[in-house]
Structure formats: C-alpha cells, structure tokens
Amino acid sequence: MTVHFQEVVPVDTYSVQCKGVLHEVDHKVLAMLYQPLVGAFAHSLYMTLWCEANMDQQTKKHQHLMNVTQFSLKDILSGRKKLEAIGLLKTFKKVGETSREYIYELQPPLSPNAFFTDGFLSIYLFNRLGKAKFNEVRESFYITQFDVSDYKDVTASFNEVFTSLHPSEMSSKSYAEITENVLPEDAALHEKGVHGKVVLGEETFDFESMVNQISTFIVPKEVLTPKLKEAIYKLAYIYQLQPTDMSKQIQNVYYSAGEISVENLRREIQKWYRFEHEERLPVLALKTQPVPLKALQGMEPKSKEEELIKYFEEVSPYQLLEDYSGTTPSEVDLKLVAYCMLDQNLTPGVTNVLLDYVLSENDMKLAKGLIERIASHWARKKAQTVPEAMELARDEKRKYKDWQEKKTKSGSYRANKKPNVTVPDWLKQETGSNIKTEESSSTEDENRKWLESLLNSSK
Structure with a gap:
C-alpha cells in the first residue's frame, strides 16, 4: 500500500491551469450534484484550486495548499484522488533530482442535462441521496419551456441588420491575418462546454474476453467503436456484468435492432437488470475492496490473521452476510451496508470487518444503532484498509471490556447471560504474559475451528 508521503510531500511544487471557464450554473452543479459524491472537502479543494488558477500562474509548494485549506497533506491527496476519479481534475507529474513538480488541470463539470442523462454518475447520486431528494435536486435544474406553436418567429437575420463588406475589405491578406495562429505556444483560448469525464481503468472489465464470446456472424467487430467501448466499461461497472453477460446483451441488441448504440445498449441492460433484480438499482454491497487498498494483494497469507485479512479483502459485504447466514441477505x-458505504464512505473491506465484529459481539444481530455509531467513528478515523479496521475493532472490544469491568466494580451492573458467540482470534488483545489455563486452551481451539470453517465456507 502506497502511503501519501511517497506520492507527495510539502516541498513538492504545483501549478494550476483551467480547461475552460466556470459559469453560474456550474457552481450549482458542483455543489448539488458533485459534492454529495466526492464530499465537502474535495469540493472545497476544487474551488480553492480554481481561485488560485484565476489569481496568478505562479508555482507554489504544497505547504501553501496545506496552510490555505488547513488540512493535512494526506487529506489533500485523498480529495485530489476523488476529483480525478470523478473527472474534475487531471494531474501531471514531473520528477526532478530533488523534488517533484505537479500540474493540476481543472476540468469543468458536466452540464445538468449531461449529468442526469449520463447513466453513470446519476445512479451513484441516486444511491447517495435517495429517491425523494434525488428527484427534488433534479427538478431544481428544470428550465420552463414555453409553447411557441401559436407564435410567429420574427427573429432578425444577419443581413437585415448588418451591411455587407466592400470587396476591398475582404482582401486575402486580411483573411490570412485573422485565421493564422497568433497564440503563443504555451497558451490556449477558453472553451465553453468542455468538461471532464469519468474514466474507468481497463482492469475493471475484461473487454477482450467479452469480444471473444461475441459471434462475428451476429455482430461485426467494427461495430464496437471507441465510444461504445467506453460505454461498455461504465455499464459493466455499474451493473456488475461479467464478460459473458455483456456479450449476450450486445448480441441481443444488435440482433433485434440491426445496429447498436450507447442508448439502446443501456436500455437493454437496464431491462435485463430489472428482470434479474426485481427493479432494484445496483447495490454497493456487491463491491469488493479496491486493489490499491488491499494489504495482501498478490501475496500468500502466512498466518491465520492474514488468511482472515485476505478473506475480508476478496469477498463483498453481500457475500460475507451470505456466508454467515447461508441464505440471501x-x-x-x-x-x-449501503449506509456504511454511501453515507460514511467506508470501503468494502472495512465494511466487512465492521459487519464481522458486530455479528460476533452482538449474538449474530446487526443492530442499526451500533452499526451507525461504529461506522461514523471509523469514518472519522479515515480507516480504508482491512488491517486498519481490524485494529479499530480491537480497540472497540477493549473499550467495551473496560466499561463492563467498571460497571461491575461500581455495583450498578446487572449480569446478563452472554450470548454463546465465539469471538474471532483477530479481535483478541494479544498479551504475552497471560498464563494459559486448560479452559483458555479449549476456547482457542474452538476459535481456530470457527475461523477455519469460515474460511472454508467462503472458498
């Protein structure tokens, strides 16, 4: 796992440039549509960089950005990554002998129409806000269209207002002076309507495998244009489609329509998804821990704890709940689960640890209040990896144990029967000086058996 100071340090310099201009409606789009997805700090970082770009073009150190935002470099890097992922920022880096230089290129946001018809970001906003709030926000961008069918178009044309130029004024020399490139090499004119876009890495979907499963007798390969390929990556990511499923949808669309576009492919996949999932939108519970945040990526576990870390990193929260109950969650x-991942922005691996901890400590019940309390605490702690979450879970257990002991000593604690639930090994506080009794040895054996059965059932 890459730590933040390996990527950027306070003395590294940066410059900011803009790809376009921000209009009044863009500010509303950023605040109402993008901010729920990236968070308040990332939104603030975007506006700070935009102000700096319009003030001057001087190179600054990241220490300056820390002073302005009053946030740590780790938080600034996290906010930057969110802006990059959502299509609002492009970052360029040059490594020098003693430091690194960055160029931050700000991208204007999508227009309201492009955002809500994108079929990608709008789904994530729907999941974040809920149906009622999503519709309310969307309606705030509506523009009333007047019915002009009973009116006559009386708009003046150019030639009705302006006189034509004399032939002498239209010399070839004048035309050449107008059309030649008079801009310096390091400058460009502002463009209106240019915006950033969300780009998914090719590792999110095996495109070649999908192509190999498409019959060329049904769908010619030239149909899969770059634009359609980009849409396939997005649709596969949103709807969790495997190459086999996607190839079937593409062949169905082309066979029935004789052509394929982004829109008719999206409609076909939405129809298929509703049939398969009973009108539910894609659930985040099916996501697994992102590769950059996997502590054991490409490594073999060397202990029981590492086996459990590997398990939490490889399964989705949905699969974990299914492993526990043996039935559909x-x-x-x-x-x-959606609250943990959407409202508190916990990663799938961290969510798995939280679920496992609560189930183990709460008689196999997911208490809403307990889940929300721990999730908000871990979010404030900025836990992103499974080992970080496991350490926080150990702290939770220690604090609960201390609380129980204090209540017992004060005499105000009324003993209740403890649920007959085995606590995972990783939750136990490691102590080197404890004397192992026959009873503790027996409990340890039971814990090992529980962990082995859990790991076996998840394979």
Missing part, C-alpha cells in the same frame, strides 16, 4: 441488512 435481508433488505434491512443490505440497507445497513
């Missing part, structure tokens, strides 16, 4: 439990 309930809608109530999936809503708690």
